[in-house]
Amino acid sequence: MARRSIKWNRWFTIAAEVAGLAISFYLLLISMRVLYPEQVPCPRSKWFHCQSVLRGEWSHVGPFPVAGLGVVYFLIQLALSIALNKFRRGWAWLKLLVVFCGLLFVAWLRAVEFVWLKGICPWCWAVAGCVLMEAIFVYPLGVPPFPKLRLPGRIGAVVGVVVVLIAICTGGAWWLLQREKEALRRELAVAQATPSPTPTPQRTPKIENPRERPSPTPRPNPxxxxxxxxxxxxxxxxxxxxxxxxxxxxxxxxxxxxxxxxxxxxxxxxxxxxxxxxxxxxxxxxxxxxxxxxxxxxxxxxxxxxxxxxxxxxxxxxxxxxxxxxxxxxxxxxxxxxxxxxxxxxxxxxxxxxxx
Missing domain, CATH: 3.40.30.10 (Glutaredoxin)
Structure with missing residues (x-):
């Protein structure tokens, strides 16, 4: 029995994944200081915090650079796109699951930018755009049970899911930030409540010869x-x-x-x-x-x-x-x-x- 084929914008999907892979690899080289070791190529303003995003505390997940995870993600997706030359239900759902994980990670990174860093990295948003386009193009792989939608409907559905994910992740990031601030306040309160050690007063040495006078005690610098x-x-x-x-x-x-x-x-x-x-x-x-x-x-x-x-x-x-x-x-x-x-x-x- 011949396998059923389906139109799912395969080449557009591959194009989005290649673009995402290229940008992610470029950001990985910047994050590792192979490129631009001194300053990240990003405009300096209160809205753009590329240095913090690419080389700061949030630029790694454990020992792994976030940009490196992006490279791995797009390599996996490219392999799945090549394997899905014809419709195979198992491979299709695996690809959809990986896409959803990508959207979830994109949403979390946006929440970190909004809540913790108070600024964005335009390069990272370009990668997020590639994941978003990829999700729109692979949507037909889930039909059914997904409802069959035209391109505007697919765009609305995917963007709606991303907005909900960003809202949920932003709430989680805000909660973590409040905990961190409370811990900082406690640390400062303890540090300020701890009295500084009082220097032990020095005794004037006993003078054997009455003609000798002790040298004047040095006064503290005013x-x-x-x-x-x-x-x-x-x-x-x-x-x-x-x-x-x-x-x-x-x-x-x-x-x-x-x-x-x-x-x-x-x-x-x-x-x-x-x-x-x-x-x-x-x-x-x-x-x-x-x-x-x-x-x-x-x-x-x-x-x-x-x-x-x-x-x-x-x-x-x-x-x-x-x-x-x-x-x-x-x-x-x-x-x-x-x-x-x-x-x-x-x-x-x-x-x-x-x-x-």
């Missing part, structure tokens, strides 16, 4: 005599490990340029850190030179903001990240440094700038 600042994290900031470290050491991590402006021009100067949480140089600087409470004792306000959220005239001074700027009450830059710096050197430079 610029570091202030109580340490208490750090905080604004809503909208992704609570990465670097953000947690900054907050624990007295930094206020803000979410926007408007928040930065609220601290500028006040009674005390602002030490402004512009960083990218996914930048390796920034991570090394935060975990090295900035992992100290000494900066929080200086008569300056410690403010940190992500580069992708920082705009305006002052942002033009930021050519690379990390960038540190000491901005006085008149909004003039008294000190600026790009890249890493040791804690001792940073303290010297800031005290020098404050004293000038």
């Amino acid at each position: 610029s570091r005599s202030n109580p340490p600042q208490q750090g905080s994290v604004e809503d909208g900031v992704l609570p990465t490990q670097e953000v947690k470290l900054l907050a624990k050491h007295g930094w206020t991590v803000v979410a926007s340029t408007e928040s930065v402006d609220n601290y500028l021009g006040k009674e005390e100067p602002v030490l402004l850190l512009v960083f990218d949480p996914q930048c390796e140089e920034c991570q090394a600087f935060i975990r090295g030179g900035l992992e100290t409470d000494e900066l929080a004792k200086l008569p300056v306000r410690l403010i940190a903001v992500e580069q992708s959220s920082f705009y305006g005239p002052l942002s033009r001074e930021v050519k690379n990240v990390p960038t540190l700027m000491l901005v006085d009450q008149d909004r003039k830059i008294r000190f600026k440094h790009e890249g890493r710096m040791s804690t001792s050197a940073l303290l010297r430079e800031i005290e020098k700038a404050l004293g000038s």
